[in-house]
Amino acid sequence: MQSPLESLTILIAEDSAADRMLLSSIVRRQGHEVLTAANGAEAVEAFRQQRPQLVLMDAMMPVMDGFEAAQQIKELAGETLVPIIFLTSLTESEALARCLEAGGDDFLAKPYNQVILAAKIKAMDRLRRLQATVLQQRDQIARHHHYLLNEQRVAKAVFDKVAHSGCLSAPNIRYLQSPYALFNGDLLLAAFTPAGDMHVLLGDFTGHGLPAAVGAMPLAEVFYGMTAKGYGLSEILREMNAKLKRILPVDMFCCATLLCLSFQRRSVEVWNGGMPDGYLHSIASGERTPLKARHLPLGVLSPQTFDDRTDVLPMSVDDRVFLLSDGVIDTCDANEQLFGVERLQQVFAANRQPDALFAEIEQALRDFRGEARDDVSMVEVSLLEAAQVSPPALVYSDSGQSSPLDWSVSFEFRAATLKRFNPLPYLLQLLLEVHGLRAQSGALYTVLAELYSNALEHGVLGLDSGLKRDATGFTRYYQLRNTRLDELRDGFVRVHLQVAPTGEGGCLTIRVEDSGKGFDVERVMQRPAAGVRLSGRGVGLIRQLSRNASWSDDGRSARVEFFWEAQA
Amino acid sequence: MPVVTEISQGGQKLTISIKGRFDFAKHQEFRESYENLQPKPESFEVNLKDATYLDSSALGMLLLLRDHAGGENAEITLTNANADVRKILAISNFEQIFDVA
Numbered sequence: 224m225q226s227p228l229e230s231l232t233i234l235i236a237e238d239s240a241a242d243r244m245l246l247s248s249i250v251r252r253q254g255h256e257v258l259t260a261a262n263g264a265e266a267v268e269a270f271r272q273q274r275p276q277l278v279l280m281d282a283m284m285p286v287m288d289g290f291e292a293a294q295q296i297k298e299l300a301g302e303t304l305v306p307i308i309f310l311t312s313l314t315e316s317e318a319l320a321r322c323l324e325a326g327g328d329d330f331l332a333k334p335y336n337q338v339i340l341a342a343k344i345k346a347m348d349r350l351r352r353l354q355a356t357v358l359q360q361r362d363q364i365a366r367h368h369h370y371l372l373n374e375q376r377v378a379k380a381v382f383d384k385v386a387h388s389g390c391l392s393a394p395n396i397r398y399l400q401s402p403y404a405l406f407n408g409d410l411l412l413a414a415f416t417p418a419g420d421m422h423v424l425l426g427d428f429t430g431h432g433l434p435a436a437v438g439a440m441p442l443a444e445v446f447y448g449m450t451a452k453g454y455g456l457s458e459i460l461r462e463m464n465a466k467l468k469r470i471l472p473v474d475m476f477c478c479a480t481l482l483c484l485s486f487q488r489r490s491v492e493v494w495n496g497g498m499p500d501g502y503l504h505s506i507a508s509g510e511r512t513p514l515k516a517r518h519l520p521l522g523v524l525s526p527q528t529f530d531d532r533t534d535v536l537p538m539s540v541d542d543r544v545f546l547l548s549d550g551v552i553d554t555c556d557a558n559e560q561l562f563g564v565e566r567l568q569q570v571f572a573a574n575r576q577p578d579a580l581f582a583e584i585e586q587a588l589r590d591f592r593g594e595a596r597d598d599v600s601m602v603e604v605s606l607l608e609a610a611q612v613s614p615p616a617l618v619y620s621d622s623g624q625s626s627p628l629d630w631s632v633s634f635e636f637r638a639a640t641l642k643r644f645n646p647l648p649y650l651l652q653l654l655l656e657v658h659g660l661r662a663q664s665g666a667l668y669t670v671l672a673e674l675y676s677n678a679l680e681h682g683v684l685g686l687d688s689g690l691k692r693d694a695t696g697f698t699r700y701y702q703l704r705n706t707r708l709d710e711l712r713d714g715f716v717r718v719h720l721q722v723a724p725t726g727e728g729g730c731l732t733i734r735v736e737d738s739g740k741g742f743d744v745e746r747v748m749q750r751p752a753a754g755v756r757l758s759g760r761g762v763g764l765i766r767q768l769s770r771n772a773s774w775s776d777d778g779r780s781a782r783v784e785f786f787w788e789a790q791a
Numbered sequence: 792m793p794v795v796t797e798i799s800q801g802g803q804k805l806t807i808s809i810k811g812r813f814d815f816a817k818h819q820e821f822r823e824s825y826e827n828l829q830p831k832p833e834s835f836e837v838n839l840k841d842a843t844y845l846d847s848s849a850l851g852m853l854l855l856l857r858d859h860a861g862g863e864n865a866e867i868t869l870t871n872a873n874a875d876v877r878k879i880l881a882i883s884n885f886e887q888i889f890d891v892a
Contacts (some may be wrong), residue, residue, distance in 0.1 A: 429847040430815075473858045474851030478883065497883040519884045523854065528863065549847075559844075561875070 231348060232256040234275040236266035236292060237310065238284040246279065246310070246335065253341050263287025267295045270305075277347055278307045279331075282322060290325035297326040304354035306347035310335075375406060378436060385443045389414040390421070395612065398602040399581050407598040408435030409548050410477075412443055414450040417651060417668035419486060419612060422450045422459070423604055425546045426479035426521075427498065438477060438522070441466050453648040453668055456483050456492055457531040460521070464529045467522030476522040480514065480546050484538075486609040487669065487764060490697070491544055494533045496520045500564065501546040503536055504577070511571060512536065514544070535701040537694050538606045543577065547584075548600040554588050562591050626658040628729055631721035638711045641679060647672055650718060657722055659729050659787035666768040667731075667785060673761040674735040674781050675716065680704060682739030682779065683714040688761075714738040727789030733769075734782045741777030748774075794820040798832065805832040810841040813849040813876075821852050825859060835860055840871035845879050853889065868892050 233255045237243040240261075247257045258275050260266035264287040266280065278296060282289040293307050309322035309330040322330045328350070329343055382405055391398060391413050400411055408428035415421055424446055428435040442463055449459045460481060467477055478497035485491070495501065497520035500513040518530055538544075547567075554562040570587045574580050581601055588599065632653070636646055651668050654660055660667060680686045684707040690700040719734040747762055766772045769783035794817055795808045807824050809817065825835065835856060839845070857865045868890045872880060880891055 427847075429851050474848070474855045476851070476854070478847075499882060516882050516884055519887055523888070525863070553846075 230254045230256060231277055231344070232258065232273065232275040233344070234258045234260060234266060234269055234273075234278045236260040236263065236269075236278065236284065236289065237281040238262055239281075242281075242310075242333075249335065249337055249340060250279070250344075253344065255344070263289060263292030263295075266292045267299070270296045270299060276305065276351060277344060278305060280307050280309050280327070282309050282311045282313060282318070290321065293322075293326045302358055304351045306351055308343055308347060374433075378433070379405060382436070382440060382443075385440060385447075388447060393421070393612070395421075395605045395607045396423070396602065397578075397581065398600070399585070400600045400602075401598060404598065404600055405436045405439060406432055407550070408439075409550075409598065409600040410439045410442065410479075411600060411602055412446050413604075414447055416450055416483070417453045417664050418672050419609065419665050419669065421482075421484040421486070421604070421612075422446070422456070423482040423484065423544075423546075423602065424479055425498065425548065425600060425602055426477050427548050427600075428477045429475050434475065438467060438471055438475065441470060442477065442521075449648075453651045453672075455645055455647075456481055456494055456533050458645055458648075460494055460531045461526065461529060464521045464524065464531075465526045468525060471522050476520040478516075478520040478549075481533075482544060482546075482604065483533075484544070484604055484606060486607060486612050489539065489606060490535055490537050491606075492533045492535045493544075494518065494531070499547060499549050499552055501544060502571070503538070504543045504545060505539065506541045506543070506577070507539060511545075514546075532705060535697070537691075537697045540606055540608055543603050543605040545580070545603045546601070548598070550599040551584065551588065551601065554592050554599075556591050562588060566591065627656055628722065628724045631719065633717065633719045635715050635717045637715045638683075638713050641683060641714065641716060642708055642711055646718070647675060650720070654720065654722075654731065657729070657731070660731060660785060662787070663785060670765050670769045670783055670785075671733065673765050674733065674783070675718070677761050677781070678716045678735050678737035678739070681742065682737030683716060684708065684711070685739055725786070728787045730787075731785040732782065733785075734780060736776070736780045739779060741779040744774045744778045747778075793817055794824055796824045798828070802828070802830055803833045804836065805834075806836040806838055808838040808841065811843055813839070813842045813845045813852075815846070815848040818848070818852060822855065825856060831860075834866035834868070836868045836870055838870050839873070839876055842872070842876055845876045847883075850879075850883055850885060853885065857888065863888075866890075 233250055235243060235246050235250065235257060237246060237259075238261055243259055243261070247259060250257050258269050258273055260269045262284045266278070267287070269275070270278070280289040280293055289309060296305060296307065306328040307326060309327045310333060311319070311322060311330055312333040313319060314332070319330055328347060331340060331343060389412055390396070391411065393413065396413055398411055400409060401407065408430060410424070410426040410428070412424040413421060426439070426442065428438050445463050445466060446459060449462060480493065480495045480498045480501050483492040491503065493501070493514050495514055495516045496518035497516050500515050502511040502513055504511050524530070552562055552564055552567060566587065567584070570584050574583055580603070584601065585599075634646065636644070647668070650671060651664070654667060655664055681688060684704060686700060686703055686707070690696040690703070715738045717736040721732040723730050765781075765783060769785060772781070772783045774781050793810045795810070797806045797808070798804070805825055805828065807821070837853065837856070857867055860867055869880065870892045872891065877891070880886055880889075885891070
């Protein structure tokens with residue numbers, strides 16, 4: 224910044240030598256440096272060479288008049304403001320106006336008044352410095368903006384590596400998200416579980432920009448890490464909540480909907496914390512069941528008070544779950560009216576082609592607001608036949624050379640543990656140390672999960688799978704499961720694993736026992752292995768995916784085998 | 792004044808009234824309305840009678856107030872919210888941690 228008393232270099236362009244000398248001495252006395260020119264052409268040349276900061280310009284001059292010279296000087300000065308004050312004996316308003324039109328900033332009538340001249344030079348200098356400051360700040364902002372965009376590019380590239388390690392490109396997922404959604408705080412993740420189920424998360428962090436993006440990274444890592452290890456929604460939610468609570472400032476949190484889509488069981492498990500209603504769209508009935516927010520967002524409650532209860536709903540093949548961010552319903556029109564849920568439902572009602580839904584919602588938002596917006600996230604996940612879904616093979620980092628081949632282990636999980644602990648991820652991790660089993664990890668996990676939930680739900684908790692015959696019973700079943708688990712005092716589930724080498728390969732035997740009442744084994748075994756009922760699917764699955772499945776002790780003990788051949 | 796405060800006689804209760812959009816623009820004023828009170832009030836009321844809208848940063852500010860007022864033991868009442876604001880409080884399930892009257 225220049226000091227207000229700094230002297231300026233001032234160009235005086237005046238054809239009359241006497242006037243030129245007089246003006247020069249006045250300006251010099253006021254403390255400025257003076258350059259002189261006797262006509263417009265000289266003035267332009269002097270400006271080109273010495274860049275004075277201010278010009279006093281006679282309007283009428285030979286060779287080149289002041290108007291032409293002013294235009295050329297303004298052009299040379301570019302964005303820098305070089306004030307030009309016209310010196311004129313002209314008095315008609317038209318001539319004075321012409322001075323300003325030619326690029327002059329002010330005029331001064333002859334004969335000169337020293338006080339007014341000094342005041343005008345001062346005022347023009349203020350203006351000149353203001354312009355310089357504005358330009359400097361503009362350039363600074365542009366530099367910062369460029370810098371910020373670059374940072375966002377880098378952050379996004381790193382994040383994309385993490386976030387897109389999942390299965391957003393699976394054939395049953397369609398989504399719409401701005402490429403910079405991350406910096407709007409929106410987050411969309413999807414991954415297969417070892418059992419071939421699909422976990423999907425649509426999240427929305429409070430705020431915008433980098434702060435909103437920062438929390439996304441740990442959330443994505445928990446989501447992918449725990450999903451790959453076979454953890455269920457409740458455990459993943461607990462971990463996410465605890466982690467966000469620990470690392471985020473108090474006023475930041477993440478609204479999120481988490482789904483577990485089970486292709487084999489034909490159901491969806493839902494947890495919604497603070498997101499707008501999602502919808503389960505039944506293609507057969509056309510009905511859309513809202514998936515309401517029943518929980519606080521992630522990162523608000525302490526781990527002790529966090530509520531990880533989920534809802535389970537039945538689905539049929541081709542049914543869809545639709546989730547959206549609040550960008551959709553919070554879209555405002557010119558009068559600050561919100562788009563709202565009712566308008567969204569009108570779009571639903573008018574929808575004929577399910578695949579056109581996204582485009583129709585976008586169109587409705589554009590019509591409502593008058594322009595498109597870039598912070599809207601939508602995702603639709605449909606249920607396919609289990610056979611149409613192919614989870615990618617898991618990638619292991621070890622060579623398998625240290626694979627353990629001859630061992631057995633037994634666990635007994637008692638009531639207090641059954642209430643809150645899911646042993647499946649641990650059991651699976653243990654079994655996948657055996658290299659030969661890795662190729663069938665999906666089937667292994669599914670069978671293990673079915674055996675365990677049969678033992679827990681039908682055995683220990685005494686739930687009747689017949690309840691799941693229809694949609695209402697289905698919901699009732701999972702409510703009962705939660706209640707009975709809460710009230711559970713006694714009971715156990717035992718898991719015995721035995722791995723033994725056979726020739727070049729090996730054999731795994733799994734036995735699962737429970738403390739329940741057992742069931743009529745013969746009657747259940749007579750059912751066809753692959754039905755399309757909502758209930759009783761577990762036994763069929765187990766028989767399809769494992770070898771030599773058998774039940775003993777009145778159904779209280781289940782036994783299955785897995786074999787593998789020599790490693791290639 | 793978009794954020795108006797009123798303290799009860801004896802200083803036990805602080806009422807904060809919000810006017811207009813309750814969003815990040817009110818962040819500073821909202822925090823200043825309760826932060827430096829001596830003695831600290833025992834209970835708080837956020838009067839939303841004239842609040843037209845509430846966004847997620849406002850929810851964050853309410854969490855800050857809750858933290859200041861003692862976290863899970865905080866005594867905070869949100870009063871007179873209009874239908875739109877109530878809807879937002881309901882979706883975010885803030886009714887579970889704030890007393891919405």
